[in-house]
Amino acid sequence: MVLPLLTAAHRRFIIIALIAVLCVFYFMSMGPEDYYSSAKSLSTGQSKDSTSVEQTSDTPLLLGSAPAQSKPSPSFGNITPHDVSSPRRANATLVMLARNSDLDGVISSVEQLEAKFNRKFKYPWVFLNDQPFSSEFKRRVSVLTDADVSFGLIPHEMWVQPDWIDEGRAQAGRNMLVKEGVIYGGSVSYRNMCRFNSGFFFRHELLTPYKWYWRVEPDVRFYCDLDYDPFVFMEDHDKVYGFTISMPEWAPTIISLWSIVQEFISEFPQYVSPDNAMDFISDDAGDSFNMCHFWSNFEIADMDFWRGEAYTKFFDYLENAGGFYYERWGDAPVHSIAAALFARKDQLHFFKDIGYKHAEFAHCPQGKQWREGHCSCNPNDNFDFAQSSCLRNFMRLDDWMFG
């Protein structure tokens, strides 16, 4: 035993150190909720201003992105993330675009994601709307979480159809899609939303402080507990874009999109990653688009990727072509094509452990992940390898798995 050999002063020091450690453990023993409650009372939140912003909590935002800490993994389809105990946080936010009339669906989505994930992690929420949120909306949504909640108004120029769009041509495009029975074919507001989600949300002043986001929509289902931090996971594995469901786009909505993409690639070949995921979006090495895209109502991704030079140039190129209004380009194919071409294929991540449903399409984790996630979904209600799922295309990127 070493202790008796020490001087009395040394012993006192050790005792004091032990007491200090004990105090630290005492605070740790409070559990995450108590811990965050204490944190709240010890620090004030960073205030964010927007045309219509309400700060409902003073949980610290902990801004400042931590750098990626490990090499990209070649096994992008098969990483088992577990980082539960890490106190490290990512510079991330949960974001939802919603209307006041979506209140019930918003509450349902937030209640679930809080229960399954965010109660433990307390990432802030940002809600965006092209109209001011009602006080009732803000009151009912804010109460659901102890995390920071902000409500923002989308600036007019990020939302409405630009003046330079030829409205006659846009109207003709809408009429054609209505005639073909395409969903939202005649809707201008849907087009506004797709364009906003494609090129603007990450530039909204409530989102500019953040690097990572989890896009959530009203009325979706989250089925499973998520006990690790998916943002820290993305960061640690040098990921850029995470998804749960993939499927083909309606061809009539993006008639000219691929030819514009091809033009862009010819003009700016330097943006295309040498190790891209072209095989996900094309069955013929880029000659044609196979319509496959990540279903973007769920996204866990890196806004700095959208803010970077490649995507900025790409979005401007698409914007100038006018296809968001002349056709009905969705943010899903736009994001997916960009992620597939400008990122490395190993930077795309299939969150197979996140049980999720939107409309009629569900991803239900299987086997061990279903059990460990306490998933409430039926494992057989799973779109992964349904006829029209594109997950096969994603899996074939993983050469070592199938090659």
Next chain:
Amino acid sequence: MVLPLLTAAHRRFIIIALIAVLCVFYFMSMGPEDYYSSAKSLSTGQSKDSTSVEQTSDTPLLLGSAPAQSKPSPSFGNITPHDVSSPRRANATLVMLARNSDLDGVISSVEQLEAKFNRKFKYPWVFLNDQPFSSEFKRRVSVLTDADVSFGLIPHEMWVQPDWIDEGRAQAGRNMLVKEGVIYGGSVSYRNMCRFNSGFFFRHELLTPYKWYWRVEPDVRFYCDLDYDPFVFMEDHDKVYGFTISMPEWAPTIISLWSIVQEFISEFPQYVSPDNAMDFISDDAGDSFNMCHFWSNFEIADMDFWRGEAYTKFFDYLENAGGFYYERWGDAPVHSIAAALFARKDQLHFFKDIGYKHAEFAHCPQGKQWREGHCSCNPNDNFDFAQSSCLRNFMRLDDWMFG
């Protein structure tokens, strides 16, 4: 400072004691989930056998009821329970009667109660059915929780209409209620269920080890986080019966019930508590039943009360009258009348902090409790003081509040 005055041996003892305390805090710092996970790996569960029982987890059951530790409080409407940090557990279970066809609604209820309460407390679940549960049912339900889950078959004699019931008279009773348009008026299985819930569930072999239960039904809503242990709360405050919603019974279903109750009281006056809650169930000091009852699809209560002499005699008395089949006596009025008469009024507890909805009737906590519970219900969707709510009757029991 006292330490330098001690001998080296004393100092060593103190250091070792501190290290021991540190280790304890280390285990405490693991948080409830880790703690219980460790507990699971350190002990094997107590096995329970039933005709159709599946043990899905080996969480220890921690049997043995802890005695009530405080005096009954006279402020039964206004106690603010908070006992979050207490590691003490009650001898309690969550219990649900369900059919295989109820699976989706069962999953919904369990998922919510796990998220809002039981994920932290890990009380065991007991599911009962008059038919064997399917393996699909057991698989889909067991996955939702880390707590112990048991599936039991209800013995025939606890469920079906006894042979001595005059089926002609019972059929006439059903026909009359069908004619009057009373819900479940013609259903025998509904009557089986009411009788089972009135007099038998607490005698089922899967429930006999427990003192406390929380009755849960398929397809109910739990709106708010519950951060304390309601069973320990009941125990500490010498409570017997807890509810969230109260309302009047359909008179045609209990035509003779009150006269039978009056007979029982005359015959066994010793069972009536001197400080009973007759004013909840009668507006004329017991001459007539005002139809008010606690809505028993939600109950947090003491099975030893049902197992006790007063209720055992009372149930037998009702059973012999045959009203469960000749009329359509519900377990709600039967439980409520017994709790109101045989317990002290301060042993009844209104769980105003538990947000709950069954069918069209909701209790949504208000104000501070709504906020602190992160409640997803609309505070205005609240039956508490609706025209046909009986909560007023309950409140008037509390003399100091209204007297």
